[in-house]
Amino acid sequence: xxxxxxxxxxxxxxxxxxxxxxxxxxxxxxxxxxxxxxxxxxxxxxxxxxxxxxxxxxxxxxxxxxxxxxxxxxxxxxxxxxxxxxxxxxxxxxxxxxxxxxxxxxxxxxxxxxxxxxxxxxxxxxxxxxxxxxxxxxxxxxxxxxxxxxxxxxxxxxxxxxxxxxxxxxxxxxxxxxxxxxxxxxxxxxxxxxxxxxxxxxxxxxxxxxxxxxxxxxxxxxxxxxxxxxxxxxxxxxxxxxxxxxxxxxxxxxxxxxxxxxxxxxxxxxxxxxxxxxxxxxxxxxxxx
Amino acid sequence: xxxxxxxxxxxxxxxxxxxxxxxxxxxxxxxxxxxxxxxxxxxxxxxxxxxxxxxxxxxxxxxxxxxxxxxxxxxxxxxxxxxxxxxxxxxxxxxxxxxxxxxxxxxxxxxxxxxxxxxxxxxxxxxxxxxxxxxxxxxxxxxxxxxxxxxxxxxxxxxxxxxxxxxxxxxxxxxxxxxxxxxxxxxxxxxxxxxxxxxxxxxxxxxxxxxxxxxxxxxxxxxxxxxxxxxxxxxxxxxxxxxxxxxxxxxxxxxxxxxxxxxxxxxxxxxxxxxxxxxxxxxxxxxxxxxxxxxxxxxxxxxxxxxxxxxxxxxxxxxxxxxxxxxxxxxxxxxxxxxxxxxxxxxxxxxxxxxxxxxxxxxxxxxxxxxxxxxxxxxxxxxxxxxxxxxx
Numbered sequence: 001x002x003x004x005x006x007x008x009x010x011x012x013x014x015x016x017x018x019x020x021x022x023x024x025x026x027x028x029x030x031x032x033x034x035x036x037x038x039x040x041x042x043x044x045x046x047x048x049x050x051x052x053x054x055x056x057x058x059x060x061x062x063x064x065x066x067x068x069x070x071x072x073x074x075x076x077x078x079x080x081x082x083x084x085x086x087x088x089x090x091x092x093x094x095x096x097x098x099x100x101x102x103x104x105x106x107x108x109x110x111x112x113x114x115x116x117x118x119x120x121x122x123x124x125x126x127x128x129x130x131x132x133x134x135x136x137x138x139x140x141x142x143x144x145x146x147x148x149x150x151x152x153x154x155x156x157x158x159x160x161x162x163x164x165x166x167x168x169x170x171x172x173x174x175x176x177x178x179x180x181x182x183x184x185x186x187x188x189x190x191x192x193x194x195x196x197x198x199x200x201x202x203x204x205x206x207x208x209x210x211x212x213x214x215x216x217x218x219x220x221x222x223x224x225x226x227x228x229x230x231x232x233x234x235x236x237x238x239x240x241x242x243x244x245x246x247x248x249x250x251x252x253x254x255x256x257x258x259x260x261x262x263x264x265x266x267x268x269x270x271x272x273x274x275x276x277x278x279x280x281x282x283x284x285x286x287x288x289x
Numbered sequence: 290x291x292x293x294x295x296x297x298x299x300x301x302x303x304x305x306x307x308x309x310x311x312x313x314x315x316x317x318x319x320x321x322x323x324x325x326x327x328x329x330x331x332x333x334x335x336x337x338x339x340x341x342x343x344x345x346x347x348x349x350x351x352x353x354x355x356x357x358x359x360x361x362x363x364x365x366x367x368x369x370x371x372x373x374x375x376x377x378x379x380x381x382x383x384x385x386x387x388x389x390x391x392x393x394x395x396x397x398x399x400x401x402x403x404x405x406x407x408x409x410x411x412x413x414x415x416x417x418x419x420x421x422x423x424x425x426x427x428x429x430x431x432x433x434x435x436x437x438x439x440x441x442x443x444x445x446x447x448x449x450x451x452x453x454x455x456x457x458x459x460x461x462x463x464x465x466x467x468x469x470x471x472x473x474x475x476x477x478x479x480x481x482x483x484x485x486x487x488x489x490x491x492x493x494x495x496x497x498x499x500x501x502x503x504x505x506x507x508x509x510x511x512x513x514x515x516x517x518x519x520x521x522x523x524x525x526x527x528x529x530x531x532x533x534x535x536x537x538x539x540x541x542x543x544x545x546x547x548x549x550x551x552x553x554x555x556x557x558x559x560x561x562x563x564x565x566x567x568x569x570x571x572x573x574x575x576x577x578x579x580x581x582x583x584x585x586x587x588x589x590x591x592x593x594x595x596x597x598x599x600x601x602x603x604x605x606x607x608x609x610x611x612x613x614x615x616x617x618x619x620x621x622x623x624x625x626x627x628x629x630x631x632x633x634x635x636x637x638x639x640x641x642x643x644x645x646x647x648x649x650x651x652x653x654x655x656x657x658x659x660x661x662x663x664x665x666x667x668x669x670x671x672x673x674x675x676x677x678x679x680x681x
Contacts, residue, residue, distance in 0.1 A: 063349060063359035137389075137396060137450035137457075156627040163621055164551060167319055171558055174312040178562065181305055182569045234550075241542065248543075277304075 038100040039075030045243055046092035047077045060094070062104040070104060072096075082246040084154065116140075173266045176219075180212055180267075180274035188278065195283035205275045212271025213264065220263040224256045302570075306602070309566040313606025314613055316559040317652050321614030322621060323552035324648040325638035327545050332639040335534045337632060341411050341472060343381055343502030344511050346528045347371060347518060353528070353536060354500045355385055361525055364498030371501060374521050376509035381409035381502040384488045388481065389457060390436070391445040396457040400432070400446075402481040404488030411502045413482055418467025421483050425466035432479040433468045440467050446481075448491045461491060476626065476633040503527075544637070552648070559603065559652055563659035567599050571663040578667045579675030588668035595667065599660025603653045611649075615640075 040060065042052050052058065054074050061069040080093055102108055118127055128140035141149065184191070191204055231249035238248045338344065347367075349359040361367055368380050384404035389396040403412055407420035413427060418440030421427050426446075428438050438444065442465045447457030463483065471480055489495065505514055511529040518527040528536075538545070571578070578591055618638040625637040 063352065063357060152627070152629045156625060159624045159627070160621060163617075163624060164319075167315065167617065168554075171312060171315040171319065171555075174308055174315060175558060175562055178305065178308040178312055179565060181308065182565065185302070185305065186569065186573070237546075238543075 037071050037073045038097065040072040040100075041076045041078050041095040042074050043093040044077050044079050046094070047074075049092070052077070060104060062106075072100070082244050084246055169262065169266075172263075173270070176216075176266050177270040177273060179215070180208075180270040181277065183211070184208060184274040184278055191278050192283045201279040205272075205279050208275035208278065209268060209271045212267045212274070216264045216267025217260075219267070220260040223259060223263065224251070227251050227256075227259070305566070309562055309602060310606045310609060312562045313559055313603055313652070313656075314609035316555045316562070317603075317607045317610025317649065318614035318617055320552050320555040320559075320648050320652060321610060321645060322618050322638065323548040323555065324644050325614075325618055325640060326621075327548040327552070328641060328644065329637045329639035330541055330544065330635060331534050331538050332641065333635045333637070334537045335530055337472065337634055338530045338533060340634075341502065343379070343409075343411050343504045344530050345503035345505065345515055345518070346533065347501035347503060347522070347525050348499075348528065350524060350526050352526065353533070360384065360494065360497040360499050361501075362495075362497060364496045364501075366496070367498065367522055367525065368501060370522050371503060371518055374514070374517050376506050376514040376517065377503055378506045379409065379504040381406060381411035381504075382485055382498040383412065383500050383502065384485050384492075384494065384497055385499040386448070386488050386492050386494075388446040388448055388491070389450065391447045391457045391460055394456060396447050396450060398479070400479050400481050402426075402446075402483065402488060404485035405482050406485060407482075409502070412473065413469035413471045415467050416470050418465070421466040423484055423487060424461075424463055425483065426463045427467045427469040427482040428465055429471045429474055429478060429480045430468055431474075431477045432481070433465075435479065438465050438468075440465055446491070459491065463487075472634065473632045475630055478633075556651065556655060559606075560655045560659050563599050563602055563656045564662060566602065567595060567660045568663040570598065571595055571667045575667060575670070575675055579670070579672055582668070582672055583676060591668050592661070592664040595664030596657050596660040599656040599658075600653060603656025606656075607649045607652050 037057065040058065042058075046052065052074050054076055056074045057071050058074060059069045059071050078095065096104075116127070116131070118124060124142040128142055131140040132138055194204060195201070228251050231251045234249040235247050239245065338346075346354050347361075348354055349357075349361050352359050364382055364384075368382055371377060371380050382405070386402045386404065387399040388402045389399055391397075405412060407427075413429075415427070416430060417433075418427075426444070428436070432438065436444075443462055444465060445460050445462050448459040448461075449457070451458045469482060471478070471482070474480055485498075489497065503514075503518065505511060512531060515527040515529040515532070519525075581591055582588060622636055622638050625631075626633070626635070
């Protein structure tokens, strides 16, 4: 059974018994038995929206054709594979046997695409070039090339998210630096006292860095928890909006680790800058207002 | 005087204030961008739809323009019925098809071809040459550049390919009458426009029409006219610009919601920054504030001064954030226009003064509220205790 996205006009004829409708498939060899209607699989969302059940009769007409409306029996309800490419279009889908679909369409003996399985060890690129040479006007793609061709949208989204990420990191870095400077400024007199009783500059410097590390680690841990909760809320929200199993926000250990390392680096940088402001000044001047 | 003294205190700690301003500016820039993004594509799409003067689209029942291969049968008759509806000024039929340019034995990639009534000027603007007559085509600017075509050149187009014989079939020779700026093309798109009769003849599609553009008479309400057309020609769907924008909104829900989330994050960051700066500033001047209260300055005036400090910080931060936000919007727009199929004339970030003013107003209000909390704490603290702490 071939999956084809087809815009269809669907006229529901639930009341009519299947046998009463005009069969679209060739009649059975047994002339005495009633001809069976061809079957169609219905997208679960369409089945819920209409609503439809297995065994119902539906009448289908292709919008791209002048053809007549043909009856089909709902042979099953399927869950469409989650496809981010089509998420925003919210299209419903029907699946027919290829010959049944052909009866609905104006063009005969035509296909949109073939999926080709190669023998183990066969070279996909050379097979693709051979197919293009044999079938004039066709384009053959290996799985990787096809994935690359069809993921242009996501590459753009990814670049956009990267850009937003950079802005967010910049804002966080400034915020962190601000907090560290304020915290150190607040305790300038304490720092002066420590320096005056003989505590070395490097000890003060290290103490401030240590404080920044603790703040960064605590902040990163809190951020990871907030991120996990936010991801769950975002996924639950979009799952409801788009009726999909796709996950829009993904928090992986690698992402958490990257964020923590970045937070730590920013924290140490901010701490070092703030500490430098203190240790570079003579202790006598630190106590001044 | 009190207010000005408090504002001056911001400049006593220049490093700290500069950092806070930088943080607020980045947050304000992000908020500005998200505000522009939230409605940008929809607004831009609306403007683009109306640029040709055709504000309504009539399509096959239930289909958005060029969303499927479906077409309207008996297009000429449907066009006459639409023209008869009061309020309709002009009707422009379009039939979409795919052709390939043929060079010797080889055929190029499919070219989206629009069959139009050239005088309607619905889908393109001429940049060179003249409108196409029978047997003539207009080529898009990128196609003209890449294929080195100019008015007067001859091209061969094929409507179909014979896979088994390995050659193009249904080939016809056309003359390039002009080069056009196609309003709805994405950047670098190769496309053609020709007389609708030529497309019908080449594809054997009788009197089919993919969609109609409908121009309204001055003073006519688009939505009301769409309803009248729907009533007069029930076998088609009629969309006003507003309805198409609403459809676009649905498809771009992700971006609107992302903009809302990131905008909210920017506001929270701003609030935290301002609150931190003001809180620390107020704590540092606890004794000063207590002394002011002791000599008879009213708590309300002190609170006003603290709030003014927050307002000044956010207002200056917002001013700095505006150019930064506009610069960032330009960079982000360039990234997002890489989406396949987005018309090159559109923008994801629309400058809407009212929305931008509202966003900046919210940031400034956040600054005021953030100043209120430490301000209230300072003016409500027991005076004796505050003075004693200051003395210690």
